[in-house]
Each structure stands twice: as C-alpha cells, then as structure tokens.
Amino acid sequence: MDNSIKEKNPIITVDDVSIRYIVGDFREIGIKEYIMRRLTRNYKVREFWADRHISFTLDRGDMLGIIGTNGAGKSTLLKAISGIMVPTEGRVECNGRIAALLELASGFDGDLTVKENTYLRGAMLGYTKAFMNDTYRSIIEFAELEGFEDRPFKQLSSGMKSRLAFSIASLVNPDILILDEVLSVGDGAFREKSEAKMKSIIRGGATTILVSHSMGQVRSMCNKILWLDRGRQIAFGTDVGRLVDAYEKFLEDKVLPEGI
Amino acid sequence: MLTRLKEHSFLFSELVKRDFKKKYKRTYLGMLWSVLSPLLTLLVMRLVFTQFFGRTVEHYTTFLFCGNIVFSYFNEATNSGMSTLLSNSHIFTKVNVPKHLFLFSRNTSSLINFGLTFVVFLIFCIIDGVTFSAATFALIIPIICLVLFNLGVGLILSALFVFFRDVQYLWSVFTMLLMYVSAIFYSIDGYSPTVQMIFHLNPVFVYIRYFRIVVLEGRIPSLELNLLAVGYALLAMLVGALIYKKCNHKFLYYV
Numbered sequence: 001m002d003n004s005i006k007e008k009n010p011i012i013t014v015d016d017v018s019i020r021y022i023v024g025d026f027r028e029i030g031i032k033e034y035i036m037r038r039l040t041r042n043y044k045v046r047e048f049w050a051d052r053h054i055s056f057t058l059d060r061g062d063m064l065g066i067i068g069t070n071g072a073g074k075s076t077l078l079k080a081i082s083g084i085m086v087p088t089e090g091r092v093e094c095n096g097r098i099a100a101l102l103e104l105a106s107g108f109d110g111d112l113t114v115k116e117n118t119y120l121r122g123a124m125l126g127y128t129k130a131f132m133n134d135t136y137r138s139i140i141e142f143a144e145l146e147g148f149e150d151r152p153f154k155q156l157s158s159g160m161k162s163r164l165a166f167s168i169a170s171l172v173n174p175d176i177l178i179l180d181e182v183l184s185v186g187d188g189a190f191r192e193k194s195e196a197k198m199k200s201i202i203r204g205g206a207t208t209i210l211v212s213h214s215m216g217q218v219r220s221m222c223n224k225i226l227w228l229d230r231g232r233q234i235a236f237g238t239d240v241g242r243l244v245d246a247y248e249k250f251l252e253d254k255v256l257p258e259g260i
Numbered sequence: 261m262l263t264r265l266k267e268h269s270f271l272f273s274e275l276v277k278r279d280f281k282k283k284y285k286r287t288y289l290g291m292l293w294s295v296l297s298p299l300l301t302l303l304v305m306r307l308v309f310t311q312f313f314g315r316t317v318e319h320y321t322t323f324l325f326c327g328n329i330v331f332s333y334f335n336e337a338t339n340s341g342m343s344t345l346l347s348n349s350h351i352f353t354k355v356n357v358p359k360h361l362f363l364f365s366r367n368t369s370s371l372i373n374f375g376l377t378f379v380v381f382l383i384f385c386i387i388d389g390v391t392f393s394a395a396t397f398a399l400i401i402p403i404i405c406l407v408l409f410n411l412g413v414g415l416i417l418s419a420l421f422v423f424f425r426d427v428q429y430l431w432s433v434f435t436m437l438l439m440y441v442s443a444i445f446y447s448i449d450g451y452s453p454t455v456q457m458i459f460h461l462n463p464v465f466v467y468i469r470y471f472r473i474v475v476l477e478g479r480i481p482s483l484e485l486n487l488l489a490v491g492y493a494l495l496a497m498l499v500g501a502l503i504y505k506k507c508n509h510k511f512l513y514y515v
Binding site: 022031109112116127 | 267270271273274275277278281282285350351352353354355356357424425426427430509512513
C-alpha cells in the first residue's frame with residue numbers, strides 16, 4: 001500500500017523555484033572597508049535572479065535534458081536540486097539518493113592518490129566503506145585507470161580525471177544522477193562507453209538530469225527537456241525533438257520563439 | 261542526530277586521513293614535529309624564565325608545561341581550524357556535505373597531537389618528581405572542555421574567515437596577547453584578589469589553572485572553576501553552532 005503510493009510520487013518536484021544570487025565587491029573587501037562602507041551607506045550588494053519561477057516534475061526513469069545558453073541559470077538550478085543552495089522562493093523535493101556531478105573533476109584533491117580520492121568522493125556521495133570496498137575495483141576498471149591508482153591525482157590528464165569522476169558517480173547506483181557537462185569527456189571510445197552506461201542506469205530506474213551543449217546527445221537520450229534563458233523557463237515538455245529544433249533555431253537567429 | 265553522525269562517519273574518517281596526509285607531506289620527521297615544537301618552546305621558556313620565576317614556584321618545569329601544553333593545543337587547533345571552511349570550498353560548493361565536518365576532522369589531528377604531547381607531559385611530570393594520585397584522572401574534565409572550547413572557537417573563526425580574511429591577522433595578534441595574560445610562565449599568586457578574578461575571564465587561563473591544581477596540588481578544583489571550565493566550552497560551542505546554522509547557505513556566496 002505504502003509502496004504503491006511512493007511509486008506514484010514524482011522523484012523530483014521543483015515547484016515555482018526562484019533563486020536570488022548576490023554578487024558585489026563584498027568578497028574583496030576587508031573589515032575596515034566593510035565598516036567604512038556601512039557607515040557611509042556605501043555598502044552595496046547587487047542581487048539578481050539566477051532562476052525565476054521554474055517548475056517541473058520528474059518521475060522514476062526520466063531523463064531530463066536542460067538546455068540554454070551560458071548564464072541561463074542551469075548550474076544554479078542543479079545546485080538547488082542537489083541541496084547545495086536553498087531556493088529563495090519555492091520548493092524542491094527529492095525522493096532518493098542523489099549523486100551530483102557538478103563541474104567535473106573539481107572537488108578532487110590533487111595531492112591525494114587516485115585511490116584515496118575515489119574513497120573520499122564515495123564518502124562525499126554518502127556511501128559506506130564496505131560499499132566502496134566492493135565497488136572500488138569496478139570503478140577503476142571502468143575508468144581504465146589500472147596502474148594509476150597510487151599516482152597523485154594532479155598527475156593525471158584532464159581526460160583521466162573526468163573519466164574517474166564519471167565512473168564514481170555512475171557506478172555507485174544513485175536514485176538520482178545529476179550530470180553537468182559530463183558526457184562530453186574523454187575520447188570517443190570512452191564517450192560511447194559512458195553513454196551506454198548512462199542508458200543502462202536509466203533503464204535501471206534512476207532519474208537523471210543532464211546539462212549538455214550537445215544537442216545530438218540531448219535528442220538521443222532525454223525524454224524530457226527544460227529550456228532556460230537568463231533564469232526564465234522558456235519551455236518544459238516531453239516533445240524533445242520539437243524543442244531542440246526550436247532551440248537550434250534560436251541559437252542561429254537569437255530570437256526567442258513566441259508561445260512555445 | 262546520531263543517525264546523521266553515523267551516516268557521515270565514513271566521510272569523517274576519510275577527511276581525517278586526508279588532513280593527516282597533507283599535513284605531513286614531505287616532512288622527514290612527520291608527526292614527531294607536533295611533539296617537538298611544544299617541547300622546544302618548553303625548553304626555551306625553561307631556560308629563559310627559570311631565573312625570574314623558577315625560584316618561587318615549585319616544580320617549575322611541570323608548572324610551565326601545564327601552561328604550554330594547554331596553550332599550544334588551543335593555538336594550533338584554532339589557527340589550523342580557521343582556514344578549514346575556505347580551503348574546502350571546492351568541495352562544499354559542489355557536493356552537499358555537512359560543512360562542520362571539515363573543521364571537526366582538522367581538529368581531530370590537533371587532538372591527536374595533543375594526545376602525544378600529553379604522554380610526554382606525563383613522563384616529564386614523573387621526572388620532575390610530581391606524584392600522581394586518583395585525582396589525576398580529573399584531568400579528563402579540562403581536556404574534554406578544552407576539546408569542545410577549541411571546536412567552538414574554530415567554528416566561529418572559520419565562519420568569520422570566510423567573510424573577512426583580516427581575521428587571520430587579528431587572531432595571530434590576539435593569541436600572542438592571550439599568551440601573556442594566560443600566566444603560562446608566571447604565577448598569579450602575587451596579584452591582588454581582584455586581579456586574580458580578572459584572570460579567570462580568560463578561558464585558556466582557566467584550563468591551565470585546572471591542569472595545575474590537579475597535577476601540582478593533587479586535588480580536584482573548586483566547583484566554581486569546574487563550572488567556569490564547562491561554561492566556557494559550552495558557550496563557545498553554542499555560538500559556533502548558531503553561526504554555522506545561520507550562515508550555512510550563505511558561505512557559498514563568499515568563497
């Protein structure tokens with residue numbers, strides 16, 4: 001009884017989410033400047049809405065592609081979904097374990113070895129030691145990093161780094177997988193392998209969010225699509241083909257389509 | 261709370277391992293440095309101050325060491341704890357992890373250093389002819405309080421450091437001044453009762469005094485001193501926890 005209700009609940013609910021970002025020179029100034037500016041009422045913080053009124057829901061097994069130009073608010077939205085940021089307005093609800101891969105290969109420690117980094121990342125994603133002991137071999141195999149395990153991470157090539165990051169996140173079988181510009185990593189052979197892996201994860205019932213600038217990828221893999229432009233939600237829907245066509249047209253003539 | 265703690269225990273242990281490896285990377289003596297540096301300070305202080313204070317204070321080496329061990333633990337824990345949040349910003353802006361874990365793991369390595377120094381301290385006490393009694397076990401109270409106090413101060417400093425980098429310079433001046441008013445190398449017995457009271461406003465002094473009463477006088481300190489020791493620790497933790505709770509999602513904008 002309980003289970004059947006759970007099945008029907010969406011895995012991710014994003015309900016009228018708005019995120020206000022603050023920028024300004026407050027990062028650069030020290031205590032003295034801060035106090036001076038407060039006193040002279042010269043202290044300014046600029047605010048802008050990185051995301052405004054975004055709403056969508058995802059069910060089990062959905063794969064959402066998020067498209068939009070740079071600065072559209074894609075990464076900020078992903079941060080809200082993965083719990084790193086809290087929405088200023090609205091509500092994000094996730095049912096399940098999230099593995100988020102934001103800005104790949106960052107968050108690794110250059111001085112630690114590949115093995116140590118793998119365990120650290122696994123721990124960050126919320127997995128147990130026993131689980132990592134079991135999975136470690138297959139992670140290294142999938143990333144094709146046998147023989148590099150005791151090398152410091154900073155000695156790896158950037159392709160290797162990304163491969164490792166992808167392997168860890170995908171082999172730990174998350175309920176929700178968030179990929180930010182990840183599938184474009186590695187050489188052709190690895191890209192094929194990672195796409196195949198993604199497809200098998202989706203078949204296994206995971207809900208995936210993919211941010212990509214490769215329209216071919218979005219077209220072939222996603223069943224839902226969300227189009228953002230400067231924080232606004234232009235479209236959300238299941239007719240991936242039509243929306244990608246519209247987006248490609250927009251990229252050419254820079255005119256947002258009406259009433260899509 | 262307990263289940264959350266268990267959930268993150270693996271991450272915590274991995275972070276502790278990382279901090280240890282990074283700290284002693286490319287050092288020949290490794291962890292030995294952590295014991296050596298308070299010992300060297302002790303040696304210098306012993307040489308310099310024995311002429312002035314050593315004649316009036318019994319067991320002056322132990323007396324000095326009590327002050328030194330408490331202060332250097334406080335100094336190391338807070339100074340290294342200050343940068344934890346900022347230096348781990350590449351992690352918490354990408355992965356959703358509890359942010360206080362970074363400070364807790366860094367403080368764990370400070371605590372281990374303190375533990376090692378503490379063993380050396382006990383050996384020195386024996387050499388200095390200090391007799392231990394059942395009361396010696398009471399040292400566990402100031403140690404626990406000190407751990408909590410350092411964590412609390414570390415939470416406050418690491419949060420402030422994200423917002424204002426001036427904090428590190430202010431703090432290094434502050435700790436140096438604090439060292440002089442913590443009565444590490446002198447006794448406060450010569451001061452008037454009012455001034456002696458004022459000394460107790462300094463938490464570090466309270467912990468040093470606790471150590472000295474237990475080790476040198478072989479008794480458990482008064483209820484007032486116990487309350488002060490516990491009170492300072494809880495206060496620091498409370499303020500630190502509140503700051504973290506309030507700013508939890510604000511740190512992101514400043515790193």
